[in-house]
């Protein structure tokens with residue numbers, strides 16, 4: 001079965017009470033449940049993981065890298081400076097979709113640059129929690145297309 005990791009970076013454990021204007025009212029558990037429901041409907045396996053620490057995210061990714069097909073990541077503020085995380089994503093060789101709840105391109109200038117963006121297949125920003133399920137659906141579709149192509 002196709003396995004996709006969903007990684008959440010620093011401060012995303014505080015969703016629901018943190019800056020609701022930008023990040024919405026759902027908690028991370030509620031978002032993860034919606035991701036899991038969509039994964040079940042798509043017939044893919046997901047594993048959701050959050051950490052406030054770049055090294056912990058990297059350790060988790062390295063531990064899973066051999067057994068995963070893709071990654072959906074909201075790296076939080078690590079998006080803007082997390083070069084070790086960027087390297088770990090590249091090393092995993094898995095296709096990655098970057099998600100942001102808020103539209104980072106319409107906020108402070110330091111949020112507009114993502115160090116991950118040249119590493120990822122695509123970026124979804126500004127769609128709230130729906131960005132995660134959209135990313136999952138896109139990634140599952142891309143992986144399915146690539147598997148079909150290879151089977152030819």
Ligand code: DQA
Nearest residue numbers: 011074076077100101102111
């Ligand atoms: C975020 C945007 C980042 O700039 C911020 O540091 C976050 C969340 C988003 O989902 O919109 O923690 O990645």
